[in-house]
Each structure stands twice: as structure tokens, then as C-alpha cells.
Amino acid sequence: MIIDGKGLSNHLDSSMKAEVKALHKVGIEPKLVVIIVGHDPASQIYVRNKHRKAIKLGITSIIERRPEDFTQDELLALIDQYNRDETVHGILVQLPLPKQIDETAIIRAIAIEKDVDGFRPENVGKLFNNSEGYYPVSCTPKGIMTMLAHYQINPKSQHAVIVGDSNIVGRPMGALLLNAGATVTYTHILTKDLPSFTRTADILIVATGVAHLVKGTDIKPGATVIDVGMDRDANGKLVGDVDFDSAKNVAGAITPVPGGVGPMTITSLMQQTLELTKLATRKTLEPVK
Ligand SMILES: NC(=O)C1=CN([C@@H]2O[C@H](COP(=O)(O)OP(=O)(O)OC[C@H]3O[C@@H](n4cnc5c(N)ncnc54)[C@H](OP(=O)(O)O)[C@@H]3O)[C@@H](O)[C@H]2O)C=CC1
Ligand SMILES: Nc1nc(=O)c2c([nH]1)NC[C@@H]1CN(c3ccc(C(=O)N[C@@H](CCC(=O)O)C(=O)O)cc3)C=[N+]21
Numbered sequence: 383m384i385i386d387g388k389g390l391s392n393h394l395d396s397s398m399k400a401e402v403k404a405l406h407k408v409g410i411e412p413k414l415v416v417i418i419v420g421h422d423p424a425s426q427i428y429v430r431n432k433h434r435k436a437i438k439l440g441i442t443s444i445i446e447r448r449p450e451d452f453t454q455d456e457l458l459a460l461i462d463q464y465n466r467d468e469t470v471h472g473i474l475v476q477l478p479l480p481k482q483i484d485e486t487a488i489i490r491a492i493a494i495e496k497d498v499d500g501f502r503p504e505n506v507g508k509l510f511n512n513s514e515g516y517y518p519v520s521c522t523p524k525g526i527m528t529m530l531a532h533y534q535i536n537p538k539s540q541h542a543v544i545v546g547d548s549n550i551v552g553r554p555m556g557a558l559l560l561n562a563g564a565t566v567t568y569t570h571i572l573t574k575d576l577p578s579f580t581r582t583a584d585i586l587i588v589a590t591g592v593a594h595l596v597k598g599t600d601i602k603p604g605a606t607v608i609d610v611g612m613d614r615d616a617n618g619k620l621v622g623d624v625d626f627d628s629a630k631n632v633a634g635a636i637t638p639v640p641g642g643v644g645p646m647t648i649t650s651l652m653q654q655t656l657e658l659t660k661l662a663t664r665k666t667l668e669p670v671k
């Protein structure tokens with residue numbers, strides 16, 4: 383089975399559209415600001431596609447593009463401007479950032495109520511504590527959970543193996559799966575004999591940025607394979623971290639690239655923009671007594 387992330391993402395648009403419409407009716411305009419410094423290729427795809435989706439849903443999206451040599455102080459000033467802007471509900475700074483900028487300092491500069499990526503340590507901490515209540519969570523892992531739920535792939539008591547340990551994908555993905563009752567194995571660059579781990583996965587998540595790292599022979603027959611990678615092959619074609627052609631015959635369910643995880647990341651971003659908008663405007667939304 384091919385998991386159709388793009389189709390699911392489009393399917394989820396109608397309820398979000400209705401929600402945006404209802405907010406507009408009471409004078410609330412959900413607004414997201416995306417800041418992109420430099421020219422990371424995966425970020426370029428993301429910025430283009432999420433702007434399109436925002437327009438489709440009626441969410442106001444502002445894109446701030448800055449050159450590769452933009453300084454940390456300039457970026458902090460730009461974030462501060464939007465932290466103070468009450469018409470803005472979400473701020474997303476594209477990662478990775480150029481080397482002169484300290485990512486940790488930038489993430490911490492985003493106002494907590496506008497942390498639409500869920501990257502601030504307070505939100506990451508809540509995720510790892512499996513805290514109750516609403517808090518934003520990294521969009522890619524969140525979108526993957528939505529996709530698994532929709533396809534009735536329940537992680538409970540399953541062995542989930544995560545390949546890649548980034549703060550954006552691998553680590554929060556493991557936490558979400560653990561919170562959902564999976565047995566989670568994290569693997570990373572220092573892991574010895576990676577295939578010996580991937581072959582034991584009921585649910586395999588691959589997020590490394592290494593084109594075609596995982597082949598069909600590295601997968602347990604029937605497993606669910608989630609490919610996060612946005613890589614280029616030798617011909618410049620967009621491919622994933624999984625060799626789709628050999629993997630699709632072994633996996634029980636698999637996400638394609640493109641058309642799998644990417645669109646669901648964008649859906650999560652739009653959902654979280656709406657959640658943060660509602661939290662920020664709660665008083666306006668309460669019925670007058
Ligand atoms: N579709 C989507 O929505 C999204 C796609 N992406 C794409 O997913 C990929 C991963 O992104 P991201 O997690 O942000 O990337 P990062 O580069 O931040 O993290 C990748 C991680 O994988 C590790 N790694 C690299 N090679 C191996 C290996 N051979 N075995 C095990 N671990 C390895 C890296 O280790 P080390 O740090 O030592 O290099 C690193 O920790 C990229 O292609 C990116 O473009 C990312 C986010 C969203
Ligand atoms: N702060 C931050 N948060 C992120 O979540 C983040 C980031 N920085 N930096 C870059 C990565 C990458 N990323 C993608 C999301 C969607 C697609 C996407 O739309 N993919 C389509 C591509 C289709 C096409 O080719 O247009 C698909 O897979 O079908 C791609 C990449 C989010 N990331």
C-alpha cells in the first residue's frame with residue numbers, strides 16, 4: 383500500500399477552511415510569518431508549498447527572505463518585531479540557518495505563544511514528558527502521526543525504529559511514538575550495523591538527508607516505512623532516504639517522495655497556526671454573557 387500524504391493533506395483542507403472562515407467572521411485573521419535566511423534547498427520547497435496552502439485555506443502568510451550573510455542580531459531584531467506584532471499568531475524560522483547564526487538562541491527568541499514549530503525547550507519538554515493539554519509539536523512528526531492514525535496503523539506495542547536524530551524530526555518522532563505506546567529504538571550516525579536495527583522495525587521512520595540510505599533488503603516484510611528525506615539523486619531528481627523501488631515490494635505500507643510526508647508537514651503547520659490563533663484570541667472568542 384502506498385500512503386497518500388498529499389491526498390490526505392488535501393482531504394483535511396475543507397475542515398480547516400471552514401474554521402478559518404468562522405474566525406474571519408468574528409474579525410480574527412490567522413497570520414503566520416515565515417523567515418528564511420539563505421538558500422537551503424529543502425527550505426525553499428517548504429516555503430513555496432506552505433505559502434500556497436495558506437492561501438488556499440485563507441490563512442495570511444508573510445514570507446521574509448534574507449540573504450545568506452544576514453547577521454544574528456539582524457535576525458533577532460526581525461523576530462522581536464513580529465513578537466510584538468499582535469496581528470501575528472505564528473513565527474517560523476526556517477532551519478538550518480547559516481553558520482554565523484546560533485540556532486538555539488534564535489529558537490529561544492521566538493515568543494512562546496507564537497512557537498508554531500514547537501521547537502522551544504518548554505514545548506519540547508512537554509512532549510518528552512507526555513504532558514496533558516495543548517502545546518505545539520514539531521510539524522513533521524505530528525503530520526506522520528496524523529497519517530498513521532488515518533491509515534489505522536496503531537503504534538501501540540509495535541517496534542518503531544527511528545533513523546536520524548535531528549531535533550526537527552528524529553527525536554520528537556520517537557517521543558510521539560513512545561507516547562502512543564510504541565517500543566522505540568533511536569539510531570544515528572554512530573549506530574553500528576544500521577540494517578540489523580531497521581530489519582526489526584514494524585514502523586520504520588527514516589530522516590537523515592542521505593538519498594536511498596535504506597533499501598528493500600533493510601526492511602522487515604510487511605513493515606510500515608515512512609520516508610522523510612528530501613534529497614536529490616545523481617540526475618537532480620527529488621528522492622527520499624528510502625530506495626522506493628526496492629522497498630515498495632517489501633513494505634506493507636510506504637510513503638512516496640514527493641507526495642508523502644511533505645504535504646502532511648504543511649497540514650500540521652496550518653493546524654498549529656489555527657490552534658495558536660485561537661489561544662491568542664480566546665477572549666474574543668468567548669461568548670458575551
Ligand atoms: N518532508 C518533510 O516534511 C521534511 C523533510 N526533511 C528532510 O529530511 C531529511 C532529514 O532532515 P533533518 O532531520 O532535518 O536533517 P538533519 O541533517 O538535521 O538530521 C539528520 C540526522 O541523521 C543523521 N544521519 C546522517 N547519516 C546517517 C546515517 N547514515 N545513519 C544514521 N543517521 C544518519 C545525522 O547525523 P549527523 O548530525 O551526525 O550528521 C543527523 O542527526 C532531509 O533530507 C530533509 O530535507 C526535513 C524536515 C521535514
Ligand atoms: N523551522 C523549520 N521547520 C520545518 O518543518 C522545516 C524547516 N525548518 N526546514 C526545512 C525542513 C524541510 N521541510 C519540508 C516540508 C514540506 C516539504 C514539501 O512540501 N514536500 C513536498 C514536495 C513536493 C514538491 O516537489 O513541490 C512533498 O514531499 O510532496 C518539504 C520539506 C520542513 N522543514
Ligand SMILES: [Mg+2]
Nearest residue numbers: 478547548549
Ligand atoms: Mg546535525
